[in-house]
Amino acid sequence: MKILVYGAGVLGSLYAARLRQAGNDVAVLDRPKRLGFVRDHGILFEDVLTEKCRVARVGTVDKLSPDDAYDLIIVMVRKTQVASVLPILSKNHKTPNILLMVSNAAGYYDWIEAIGRERLLIGCAGAGGAMEDNVVHYTVVPRWLQPTTLGELDGETTPRLKQIAKTFRRAGFPVAISRNMDAWQKTHTALVLPMANAIYMAGGDHHRLAKMPEVLHLLVRAVREGLQVLRQLGVVITPRQSRAWEWIPAPVLVWMLGRWANTEHFEAVAARHANAVRDEMQQVADEFKALAERAVVATPAMDRLAGFADGRPSPQADRKEGQQYLSHTPLLDFDHPLITGLTERRQWRSLPEEQRIRQVYNFVKDEIAFGYNVPDIMPASQILAAGRGECNSKALLFMALLRGCAIPCRFHVFMVDKALQKGVIPAFVHWLVAPKIQHSWVEVRFQDKWMNLEGLILDRAYLSAVQQMFADTKGAFCGYAVATANLHRPQTEWTGGNTYIQRTAITKDLGVYDSPDQFYRDHPSNVSGLRALVFGLLFLRGLNANVRKIREHKVKAPLAHAH
Numbered sequence: 001m002k003i004l005v006y007g008a009g010v011l012g013s014l015y016a017a018r019l020r021q022a023g024n025d026v027a028v029l030d031r032p033k034r035l036g037f038v039r040d041h042g043i044l045f046e047d048v049l050t051e052k053c054r055v056a057r058v059g060t061v062d063k064l065s066p067d068d069a070y071d072l073i074i075v076m077v078r079k080t081q082v083a084s085v086l087p088i089l090s091k092n093h094k095t096p097n098i099l100l101m102v103s104n105a106a107g108y109y110d111w112i113e114a115i116g117r118e119r120l121l122i123g124c125a126g127a128g129g130a131m132e133d134n135v136v137h138y139t140v141v142p143r144w145l146q147p148t149t150l151g152e153l154d155g156e157t158t159p160r161l162k163q164i165a166k167t168f169r170r171a172g173f174p175v176a177i178s179r180n181m182d183a184w185q186k187t188h189t190a191l192v193l194p195m196a197n198a199i200y201m202a203g204g205d206h207h208r209l210a211k212m213p214e215v216l217h218l219l220v221r222a223v224r225e226g227l228q229v230l231r232q233l234g235v236v237i238t239p240r241q242s243r244a245w246e247w248i249p250a251p252v253l254v255w256m257l258g259r260w261a262n263t264e265h266f267e268a269v270a271a272r273h274a275n276a277v278r279d280e281m282q283q284v285a286d287e288f289k290a291l292a293e294r295a296v297v298a299t300p301a302m303d304r305l306a307g308f309a310d311g312r313p314s315p316q317a318d319r320k321e322g323q324q325y326l327s328h329t330p331l332l333d334f335d336h337p338l339i340t341g342l343t344e345r346r347q348w349r350s351l352p353e354e355q356r357i358r359q360v361y362n363f364v365k366d367e368i369a370f371g372y373n374v375p376d377i378m379p380a381s382q383i384l385a386a387g388r389g390e391c392n393s394k395a396l397l398f399m400a401l402l403r404g405c406a407i408p409c410r411f412h413v414f415m416v417d418k419a420l421q422k423g424v425i426p427a428f429v430h431w432l433v434a435p436k437i438q439h440s441w442v443e444v445r446f447q448d449k450w451m452n453l454e455g456l457i458l459d460r461a462y463l464s465a466v467q468q469m470f471a472d473t474k475g476a477f478c479g480y481a482v483a484t485a486n487l488h489r490p491q492t493e494w495t496g497g498n499t500y501i502q503r504t505a506i507t508k509d510l511g512v513y514d515s516p517d518q519f520y521r522d523h524p525s526n527v528s529g530l531r532a533l534v535f536g537l538l539f540l541r542g543l544n545a546n547v548r549k550i551r552e553h554k555v556k557a558p559l560a561h562a563h
Contacts, residue, residue: 001025001167004061004070004095006085008034008043010276011101011125012076013136015171017043017056022171027059035060037134045136048129048268051485051504052476069094072164076101076125078280086114097160099123099150103280105189105287107182108153121161122181123150124188126173128269130276132497139268143174144241146188151181176239183236189288190226191242194219196274196281197305205450206271207410207443207512210262216254220245221301226288232295262511324514325408325445331396331517334404336381348405354496356405357444361494364398365456369551370481372543377520388544390481391457391502395440396516398456408445412452413438413510413519416483420505423480423558424547436507438523443512446496455492455499458482462551463492463501469550469557478505480550 001024005016008030020026020043028038039060046053064073073095077085079102089098098115101123111120126148129138141147148168152161157177165175178184198219202209209215223245227237237243245253260266274281285306292299328335334343343349346363348356371388380400383393395411402409416439441454458466458481466480467488477487483505484490491500513519549555 001071001163002069003027003167004029004064004068004073005058006064006073006075006089007077007081008038009076009078010129010131010136010138010273011127012074013038013043013131014045014127014129014138015074015076015101015125015173016058017045017054017136018171018173019167020056020058021054022167024167024171025059027061029061029064032062034134035062041134043136044134045138046485048137048139048264051500053135053485064088064092066091067094068092071095072097072099072167074099074101074123078277079103079283080279082111086110090114095119097121097164099164101125103189103192103284104185105284105291112153117153120153121150121164122153122185123148124185126175128273130268130272133495137268137272139265140173141269143176145269147174147176149176149178149181149184151178151184153181155179155181178238180236180238183230183238186230186235186288186291187227187237187239187242189284190230191223191245192270193281193285193288194222194226194302194305195270197222197285197302199271199274200278201305204271204275204448206261206267207412207450209271210258210512213254213258216257216261217250218301218305219257220250220253222299222305225292225297225299225302229288229292229295229297229299232297233291263509325410326403326406327515328403329515329517331377331379331520332400332403332515333379333381334400336379338381338384339400339404342384343401343404348401353407353446357402357407357446358494360398360401360405360407361453361456361499364394364401365492366459366461368394368397368459369547370458370462371547377516391454392438392440392516394457395442398442398453399516402442402444410443410450411440411513411516411519412443413440413513413523414506415439415508415510416502416505417478417507420478420481420483420502422478424550425543438510439502439506440516440519441500451496452498452500453494454503455490455494455501457501458492459551462547463490465551465553468553469555476504 003019003024003026005012005026005028008016008028012028016026016028038058042055042057044053044055075085075098082102096119098119099121100111108122126141126146127138128141129136150161150165152158161177165177168175198215199206199209201215202212227246230237346359348359351359369388370390372390373383373386373388373393376390376392380397383389383397389397399409399411415436418437441452443450444453466482470477470487473487476485483502484500485504491498
């Protein structure tokens with residue numbers, strides 16, 4: 001199928017890439033800067049859950065001419081851009097099928113006038129994500145939550161609709177066909193609009209939203225108000241599972257939302273998208289407000305949430321940001337003379353914010369050697385004195401130094417597969433390690449966004465030695481304290497975004513905490529109690545000696561390693 005994807009943003013790029021990989025002849029149309037990158041490098045897209053990065057080569061066009069002929073044009077632009085695209089589509093009569101995958105709560109009169117009823121199809125994407133440095137970080141939404149949804153204006157399941165649905169499925173997208181796309185999109189708006197505004201009310205931070213039950217209760221009430229508006233107007237609530245918002249008890253919904261909001265999945269499918277399309281959400285909010293006025297239904301919860309769409313966080317969010325993410329704790333003892341002395345000698349506090357973060361990050365990454373301490377959890381000043389650490393101890397020191405330099409930060413904890421330690425921990429010790437071990441990284445607030453900084457665990461010399469040991473390895477690698485999608489191009493240098501080095505070994509997300517003290521108050525560390533005594537007496541020196549041998553290129557690569 002010959003396809004033009006009109007709009008090469010996050011979703012347009014993702015759908016174009018996967019449709020091309022499924023064997024279709026695909027071209028994209030966008031602004032010159034984005035087209036130039038796609039022309040030179042292709043579409044780079046990475047699954048945020050698997051960290052698998054791929055590239056797809058697609059065609060590029062800088063305009064749609066009246067005589068251009070495609071089997072299908074897929075329009076994936078923001079609602080605020082549709083008005084400028086419709087006149088261009090109206091002049092092209094050689095394309096029989098034009099699919100608008102754009103949020104819409106206002107109906108299709110303008111779209112029909114411009115494109116024609118016989119050519120117009122309606123759809124909604126079943127994916128989410130964000131674009132960073134021209135790389136699309138995405139996740140495809142599971143079928144039970146929101147598949148890619150397509151429909152004809154009259155609700156018929158036509159041969160062309162079946163063929164287009166088949167094309168999307170071959171590209172790896174779960175697909176559903178709706179017999180009433182107008183009702184589907186209005187229902188969709190009633191669900192996602194309160195969710196987006198709740199994210200805005202939490203300052204754009206989904207982890208913070210998870211810890212604000214009062215906002216989640218407001219979200220549930222707003223969704224129910226929206227569904228009541230639709231019922232009053234005679235709009236069928238569709239798909240059927242959306243009606244669960246009306247009968248599941250509110251406390252249960254709040255609990256479910258709180259758990260979901262604290263996950264990477266929610267970040268990918270909801271938070272990142274909401275933060276990237278504030279202008280579109282505002283227009284959709286205006287459209288839904290008009291529906292509420294027609295229905296003569298009061299929507300106090302929706303109205304209150306809508307007040308934060310301009311990016312102004314709630315007072316609770318502001319207060320929490322100032323008090324919790326900069327505070328001193330027993331583990332984050334940044335007032336200790338060792339830490340204050342280091343900060344003053346390096347003159348970090350006098351630097352601009354970005355340089356402050358980078359220099360502290362590089363110090364912990366490369367000047368605190370990768371290695372093991374027993375116990376593994378101790379005050380930051382003791383970790384600095386030891387001069388070595390692994391993920392959890394380096395995270396503690398990094399947080400203390402950041403807070404001592406007035407940089408807000410928080411603690412994110414996971415469980416990882418112990419396979420990533422194979423090789424760095426000798427075989428006779430590795431079998432003693434629990435199958436899943438605690439792992440953490442630091443989230444740093446920079447330019448109103450939370451950055452995941454995990455890439456500082458391994459110092460440059462150690463990582464370089466592992467890379468040389470496995471010089472022939474292509475792609476993903478797990479072992480020797482590395483778990484990454486690309487051993488030779490890991491995301492460890494901080495350039496303003498996220499960094500990772502052990503992410504692909506993660507098996508479970510344990511959540512975000514204001515401080516490590518908050519987490520370890522209720523959870524023992526990996527090496528504590530009797531385990532700490534045994535490791536300290538019998539294995540610690542050997543473990544660090546093995547790390548030192550690897551760093552000094554005195555360990556030969558095994559014939560095989562874990563993937």
